[in-house]
Amino acid sequence: MEITALATLILVLLLSCNFIYSTWNKMYRWRNLPPGPTPLPIIGSLLHVKRGELVNSLNQLREKYGSIYTLYFGSRPVVVLTGYQMVKEALIDRGDDFSNRGRMPTIDRYFQGHGMILGNGERWKQLRRFTLLTLRNFGMGKRSIEERIQEEARFLIEELKSYKQSSINPTNILGQTASNVICSILFGSRYNYQDVNYLRLLNIFNEVFQLMSSTAGQFHDMIPEIMDHVPGPHQKMRILFEKLLEFVTERVKINQETFDPSNPRDFIDCFFIKSSQEKEDLTGAFSARSLPLSLIQIFVAGTETISSTLRHGLLIMLKYPEIEAKLHEEIDRVIGGNRSPSIEDRSKMPYTDAVIHEIQRFSDVLPLNLPHATVRDITFQGYTIPKGTDVYPILYCALHDPDYFATPNKFNPNHFLDENGSFKKEDAFIPFSTGKRVCAGEGLAKMELFLFFTTILQNFKLTTKMHLTEADISPNMTGFSNVPIPFELSFIPR
Template identity: 60%
Template structure:
């Protein structure tokens, strides 16, 4: 090809690119979506997302465009809600319109709209109603679940003592302890800390959390169709999820073989009984697929978020020994050392309550929330959000809203204490989200955090040879989950 031909080809390519961009720009601007940075064809707003720092990047864009703005992940518009007022207005004041569940590309091939977390419409309503009722019947919010947590907390103390003050990485024992609580409800039994098969499964939860939050996981959420064809560690997510699903399936088969409908042992028994009862009802959503995926939802969500929060808690309390000492004193006064903590103690322990709330606010374990969609064309603050549009209610911007918290980027229990030292609520405390999609395990998680942390501090002082900095304890603010740095600590028995 001569130079004239090359020049003609380049000119044609340039004109084509300008035409594509012009057409895209007109279509983009025709929508009455909230404002945001101008997206590019194919890649959307990729240039606005710093590598591996999706959360930080979205917060920075929000600082520029305000509390309601639009970002494009590829060709998909996603409405971002930033700050307490915008999130409350959407999820509480317009709760029905924003009640849909969006997709998460990293797990969508497995769940595909099934299970209580990722379903919508009548399926979601049936599964959520049943799950809330069944979990309450098995003690969520009642004393029976409190007794299960108390028992597991003592198993955890016993396990910690076997390390004889040696420095350890606390992830495994915390994951196992927290998982055992939900296992006792869902599967009807707990597992020994020496059970290597169980430990392997629990480590898979953590690996999934890490992968979804990684740069690879972030790219998969932004460009799912492209990332399907690109090899990388993100491919492990589906493999791990399938393995976990096989474990759940085997447990369900065990229950089916020994089921006594008159005496349900756990959540699985109750679901199987409901399946059999509704067998002739074509409108029923109680199927084997929904059973397996709902149990996996409960197993995963009931383990990783609470154990991750406790890992943040230990790290923070090592950094601030004065706060840890104040907690020790409150425990000594209210509980002493001759009995186990119970949930009624919480009302007498405002400082512990405030510290736990601040740990949850500061660690911000699920900063982006789980995606929502609007279930109908929705008017919101003068804009039109079409039915089916994804919405990210950014919990990180609520928990760090400077209009709600005096030192939003600092760990400060005073955020939840009044002038008299009593516990003070905050409407902007939303680590479990809010509205119709609020975490159905909120009551269980709150009870676990109080009883596990109080029991550990009743028995031990947390210590480390490492001197941690403010940067060490600060959440990473990268992807789906905020995971603490890897660290080791020693549990020093308290002298009483």
């Protein structure tokens, strides 16, 4: 009996050692990867990431290992790029080599490579071309996207006025505002601010972003082989995505029942037309499965990021009323109070333009960027990076690069103003990423931020009972996305 037990123990030890050795060997198979902390079997570099401080942990590792280094998410090597010049060299100068989308285990199991944002190869290229063209030429002679945003801005002002200067949390209202623009493009219609069912849907978006940024969500992306089997809040993602899929599938069905190819009303109708033209499509870019998954990605990307940026902007204005006063002066001088702001006004409003850019830079809504991956085996910065290696071009390090921004950790509109008070561009300003994978909705997002922000300040003075500190307005930098602290404010008609 004792001999059998001893033999079993020895067998278990031998199998364990073999597993550890094979895992370790796999980690170091590519000896010429950039330097980084020594990983452990199974968990990789997990111990080098402070709980709830992923962005800060990556920034601290930069100080030790330089602008390019390697972490291990489990047994999987991940190359991290920090600082604008390093990100530029990879995504712009060597854009073709780094143009694939990297793995995001938290959501990959739901999308499985479908959709413009998470797809790769020919499928991704076709969807991206189609989406860019549809957004650019949307309407086929009907209302322009700018007119849709201006209309939504008017609905927003009326909604804010209805609260009669009472103190409110703007999260839900701004979420509805941003999502209604996307809804008008994707589905051809908007939703009323009092629509309870739609508000529940927007709360799902918020929860998805919160779960992805949570400690459990971060661990899931780093060691999915373990976290897939560990109970926790990250397991709720499946339920949330099923609800999103149910919503967009119903919208697709509504369009199918009333579809007229000679009169396309929205993105879905344009997709139907393209799908009928691509019957021999072997990539699945315009398949029935691709449409709802593409809609979810565009919907989420175009809602939460705009809403979060606007909330950051309002919070910052409450902290700096002197900046708000200067904005009021420029808005009154250029636009006045009798017409809606237009995108043409932006070129005449350098201070407003600079403030909005600085809000984007400072709030840094997606500090980690979305992961890229190498298309082929490459040599980069003297290192060998194998095909399919995940690459993280960290936006935080570019947007806070002291070589480009004099006070990177302070809110300072002068980062985007020259000595004459004219607006100036900064190369390191890349909140939408850059290169082949730059956000397809960048132009739309910029238009929304300018028109919504100026319309709010054209009509209201912002006040709060809260005593805000520098720490209150600073981004949390906890994980995938940055959301501002919960706050309340009053909108006082001007």
